[in-house]
Amino acid sequence: xxxxxxxxxxxxxxxxxxxxxxxxxxxxxxxxxxxxxxxxxxxxxxxxxxxxxxxxxxxxxxxxxxxxxxxxxxxxxxxxxxxxxxxxxxxxxxxxxxxxxxxxxxxxxxxxxxxxxxxxxxxxxxxxxxxxxxxxxxxxxxxxxxxxxxxxxxxxxxxxxxxxxxxxxxxxxxxxxxxxxxxxxxxxxxxxxxxxxxxxxxxxxxxxxxxxxxxxxxxxxxxxxxxxxxxxxxxxxxxxxxxxxxxxxxxxxxxxxxxxxxxxxxxxxxxxxxxxxxxxxxxxxxxxxxxxx
Amino acid sequence: xxxxxxxxxxxxxxxxxxxxxxxxxxxxxxxxxxxxxxxxxxxxxxxxxxxxxxxxxxxxxxxxxxxxxxxxxxxxxxxxxxxxxxxxxxxxxxxxxxxxxxxxxxxxxxxxxxxxxxxxxxxxxxxxxxxxxxxxxxxxxxxxxxxxxxxxxxxxxxxxxxxxxxxxxxxxxxxxxxxxxxxxxxxxxxxxxxxxxxxxxxxxxxxxxxxxxxxxxxxxxxxxxxxxxxxxxxxxxxxxxxxxxxxxxxxxxxxxxxxxxxxxxxxxxxxxxxxxxxxxxxxxxxxxxxxxx
Numbered sequence: 001x002x003x004x005x006x007x008x009x010x011x012x013x014x015x016x017x018x019x020x021x022x023x024x025x026x027x028x029x030x031x032x033x034x035x036x037x038x039x040x041x042x043x044x045x046x047x048x049x050x051x052x053x054x055x056x057x058x059x060x061x062x063x064x065x066x067x068x069x070x071x072x073x074x075x076x077x078x079x080x081x082x083x084x085x086x087x088x089x090x091x092x093x094x095x096x097x098x099x100x101x102x103x104x105x106x107x108x109x110x111x112x113x114x115x116x117x118x119x120x121x122x123x124x125x126x127x128x129x130x131x132x133x134x135x136x137x138x139x140x141x142x143x144x145x146x147x148x149x150x151x152x153x154x155x156x157x158x159x160x161x162x163x164x165x166x167x168x169x170x171x172x173x174x175x176x177x178x179x180x181x182x183x184x185x186x187x188x189x190x191x192x193x194x195x196x197x198x199x200x201x202x203x204x205x206x207x208x209x210x211x212x213x214x215x216x217x218x219x220x221x222x223x224x225x226x227x228x229x230x231x232x233x234x235x236x237x238x239x240x241x242x243x244x245x246x247x248x249x250x251x252x253x254x255x256x257x258x259x260x261x262x263x264x265x266x267x268x269x270x271x272x273x274x275x276x277x278x279x280x281x282x283x284x285x286x287x288x289x290x291x292x293x
Numbered sequence: 294x295x296x297x298x299x300x301x302x303x304x305x306x307x308x309x310x311x312x313x314x315x316x317x318x319x320x321x322x323x324x325x326x327x328x329x330x331x332x333x334x335x336x337x338x339x340x341x342x343x344x345x346x347x348x349x350x351x352x353x354x355x356x357x358x359x360x361x362x363x364x365x366x367x368x369x370x371x372x373x374x375x376x377x378x379x380x381x382x383x384x385x386x387x388x389x390x391x392x393x394x395x396x397x398x399x400x401x402x403x404x405x406x407x408x409x410x411x412x413x414x415x416x417x418x419x420x421x422x423x424x425x426x427x428x429x430x431x432x433x434x435x436x437x438x439x440x441x442x443x444x445x446x447x448x449x450x451x452x453x454x455x456x457x458x459x460x461x462x463x464x465x466x467x468x469x470x471x472x473x474x475x476x477x478x479x480x481x482x483x484x485x486x487x488x489x490x491x492x493x494x495x496x497x498x499x500x501x502x503x504x505x506x507x508x509x510x511x512x513x514x515x516x517x518x519x520x521x522x523x524x525x526x527x528x529x530x531x532x533x534x535x536x537x538x539x540x541x542x543x544x545x546x547x548x549x550x551x552x553x554x555x556x557x558x559x560x561x562x563x564x565x566x567x568x569x570x571x572x573x574x575x576x577x578x579x580x581x582x583x584x585x586x
Binding site: 190 | 414415426471472476483494498547
């Protein structure tokens with residue numbers, strides 16, 4: 001049994017904590033909006049601050065929305081850093097900037113502690129079933145030590161490289177998923193506008209080089225018009241913001257990522273910030289004045 | 294045994310003819326650049342024109358590069374239409390315009406014949422092994438009658454819809470493949486530029502929603518710098534030209550297809566018209582001044 005701290009108890013954090021409790025660990029919890037009764041009843045102990053969580057935990061997990069949130073949780077007054085002592089490990093499972101991650105990791109290591117960036121994919125469903133994909137950056141010894149804890153939350157767990165590499169893999173993942181959704185959208189709208197049945201077009205090409213998880217899953221959502229999340233457009237847009245910021249910071253060009261982010265913006269303009277990301281197709285349908293459904 | 298005509302004996306047509314001969318059919322052949330000795334020795338009969346091919350064949354297959362080539366093979370003086378008589382079937386296996394296809398089909402049907410558009414994917418390797426994916430548009434009775442012939446050349450054979458629907462599925466396929474290559478390129482260059490190992494990033498994300506045939510196959514070519522075709526950039530660029538022309542003709546917008554076609558153009562500007570299409574990554578590497586390899 002390990003003393004695990006967990007900060008950030010939202011749609012993802014809540015079920016992840018439940019899986020850690022089921023695994024027999026002692027959980028110290030903190031969230032800016034309080035600790036849900038269900039988590040206390042399941043055995044979690046509510047703390048007054050991130051510093052308090054860090055004081056009574058060997059491993060401190062952070063699962064909050066964005067880069068500034070992680071910075072605040074770790075380094076603001078009353079934050080995790082204040083409660084750390086040498087030998088503890090901070091695991092940031094949020095999806096945030098790879099470059100900021102390297103800075104956060106360096107600051108935590110200066111306190112004699114270890115830092116792992118360990119963002120996830122697989123969404124709420126993966127969080128509930130303990131089947132998340134976890135992409136890890138950090139030192140191998142810290143990874144090996146933390147692995148039994150991570151295995152209670154995820155199924156495919158990969159040490160990608162040094163600190164920042166986990167976040168980098170997540171950003172790469174989100175670029176590919178968004179752009180694959182965009183690709184399938186353009187293809188199916190054109191097919192539909194040319195008079196072909198998108199269902200049969202999809203079937204005809206799914207087994208070849210056009211095949212992808214997005215063509216399997218998201219194309220069906222487009223055809224069946226089932227746009228309840230799933231994964232929300234505002235979150236995917238945030239992930240592309242991280243990609244574009246990182247590209248700008250290192251001086252490189254991501255033209256299709258930039259364009260796809262603008263299509264997410266177009267969805268937001270039409271009230272779609274909480275649509276599933278497959279509803280990106282709607283932005284292109286608006287331009288085409290044609291709906292594939 | 295069926296009398297089959299075959300027009301267009303290039304990289305694709307040549308091995309497709311060999312598979313039809315192996316299937317026991319009588320082959321009448323025509324190509325503007327003559328009939329290779331190997332095809333005559335295997336039993337194919339060289340004809341002097343498309344009209345001559347059509348006169349002695351029940352099914353006439355066309356496999357040439359682009360829309361104007363098909364138009365000329367079918368309707369120019371001495372072309373297939375001159376040699377047709379009622380009850381024969383023309384199968385165009387080239388990858389050409391879906392809209393022009395509908396016109397060609399209408400003209401052939403006016404002669405009392407059937408028309409199938411049946412473009413393929415799977416490339417030279419698929420043509421040799423008889424394992425092409427074949428996407429068919431046309432009437433179901435013509436499809437059923439032609440199916441035994443198509444099965445000698447392809448493995449996954451789908452009737453997508455009416456005439457033009459086969460070409461439409463092919464265009465959709467080529468859009469998705471090109472844009473998925475673009476997506477993987479952006480993701481891996483960013484990852485590499487941020488200091489992560491693209492090999493491990495690819496492994497970490499391949500099992501999730503970023504998974505695709507392109508991430509399986511083309512990403513490896515990018516990492517290993519093996520850009521001998523495969524599928525040539527100039528051919529994929531031609532397919533995107535068809536997509537963009539069709540989109541323009543029906544009045545819709547394919548922003549990522551247009552941008553990706555411009556990246557293929559950038560490769561051509563650097564001498565890459567015969568590189569494998571995965572070398573699209575080079576256009577983005579030039580912009581980033583950074584190579585993932």
